[in-house]
Amino acid sequence: MRAPFVLGGHEVPPGNRATIDLPIMDLSTHAPLSMPIQVIHGKKSGPTLFICAALHGDEINGVEIIRRLAQLSALKHLRGTLLAVPIVNVFGFLSLARYLPDRRDLNRSFPGSEKGSLAGRLAKLFLDEIIAKSTHGIDLHTGAIHRDNFPQIRADLDDEETLRLARTFGVPILINAGLREGSLRAEAGKRGVRVIVYEAGEALRFDESCIRAGLKGIVRIMRELNMLPPSKRILKHSDSLIIRDSRWERAPISGILRSITPLGVTVRVGDQLGAISDPFGENEIAIPSHFDGIVIGRSTLPVVHEGDALFHVGLYKGTKVSADAMDAFEPDVDYDTGATAEIADEPPII
Numbered sequence: 001m002r003a004p005f006v007l008g009g010h011e012v013p014p015g016n017r018a019t020i021d022l023p024i025m026d027l028s029t030h031a032p033l034s035m036p037i038q039v040i041h042g043k044k045s046g047p048t049l050f051i052c053a054a055l056h057g058d059e060i061n062g063v064e065i066i067r068r069l070a071q072l073s074a075l076k077h078l079r080g081t082l083l084a085v086p087i088v089n090v091f092g093f094l095s096l097a098r099y100l101p102d103r104r105d106l107n108r109s110f111p112g113s114e115k116g117s118l119a120g121r122l123a124k125l126f127l128d129e130i131i132a133k134s135t136h137g138i139d140l141h142t143g144a145i146h147r148d149n150f151p152q153i154r155a156d157l158d159d160e161e162t163l164r165l166a167r168t169f170g171v172p173i174l175i176n177a178g179l180r181e182g183s184l185r186a187e188a189g190k191r192g193v194r195v196i197v198y199e200a201g202e203a204l205r206f207d208e209s210c211i212r213a214g215l216k217g218i219v220r221i222m223r224e225l226n227m228l229p230p231s232k233r234i235l236k237h238s239d240s241l242i243i244r245d246s247r248w249e250r251a252p253i254s255g256i257l258r259s260i261t262p263l264g265v266t267v268r269v270g271d272q273l274g275a276i277s278d279p280f281g282e283n284e285i286a287i288p289s290h291f292d293g294i295v296i297g298r299s300t301l302p303v304v305h306e307g308d309a310l311f312h313v314g315l316y317k318g319t320k321v322s323a324d325a326m327d328a329f330e331p332d333v334d335y336d337t338g339a340t341a342e343i344a345d346e347p348p349i350i
Contacts, residue, residue, distance in 0.1 A: 025121070049227065052126075061207060061210050064349070065215050066084050077229050107183050140197075142203050147299055152200065153196050166240070169196065171213060251310055254304065256276065256303060257304045275287060
């Protein structure tokens with residue numbers, strides 16, 4: 001018999017799940033504030049995987065991904081332990097803000113300190129209770145406010161095990177991202193916990209396609225780690241593109257932006273991405289791509305100022321290879337997750 005899983009002083013027996021409110025601190029109103037965590041502790045041994053969202057409080061796609069994940073009937077056959085943390089930055093989530101009330105970025109505050117700033121204390125709590133008890137992690141993000149990201153994985157792709165997980169997730173773009181000091185991913189890496197970051201969509205918005213792709217990727221990884229039974233269907237896999245560098249195309253002038261290039265499109269040097277003009281259309285400048293690559297992110301604001309970042313291009317040569325990877329990406333098709341009928345029949349978010 002496996003030992004119970006202990007979180008925040010609470011024990012979860014094997015074969016059980018429990019939602020634990022991990023105390024953070026009291027608000028200035030004297031009301032207590034906590035971080036909700038669902039622990040699903042399988043009967044049989046296996047990895048301990050944490051999945052977290054809203055590390056930046058306004059990045060909410062991951063909250064819905066975790067809600068759907070928690071409803072899958074396949075979790076009844078779970079090996080190991082799943083730690084689902086839909087809202088890490090509770091303060092930012094409640095105020096629709098990226099940062100904490102002390103204006104610090106939680107994802108630059110690790111390892112944190114019990115006697116430090118608000119961000120430092122929250123980072124320390126997450127490190128001790130979640131990261132330190134895990135073997136693997138998936139951190140769910142979106143683009144920042146007014147920026148949209150094409151579904152992508154960011155990870156240390158020079159690590160063989162991390163690369164295996166990144167490929168398994170099943171999105172067409174993998175970005176080799178170094179470990180930034182103070183980030184959740186960097187601190188987890190120091191403890192041997194491999195973490196990948198799923199980036200997709202825009203802050204403060206639900207994107208059904210990005211949500212479905214994220215849920216599908218998580219299930220694939222859980223199967224790869226032998227936490228869930230293998231699929232009964234033959235699932236199509238495609239080779240992902242590894243991006244090792246990227247550039248932003250910036251606004252050459254201030255004005256009104258008309259974007260004509262969607263996310264996920266392969267571009268060549270000279271291809272027009274959009275145009276900027278004044279409100280009368282008398283002065284207009286085309287925005288060409290200065291690089292060969294794929295549009296992996298873009299601004300969603302039509303009102304721009306000179307120097308604003310507009311189109312994020314992942315550098316990649318080989319148009320046919322790029323197109324093949326994109327064509328094989330089908331985030332909206334049905335997939336075998338073992339979901340209950342109630343979840344499977346939910347109408348998509350629009």
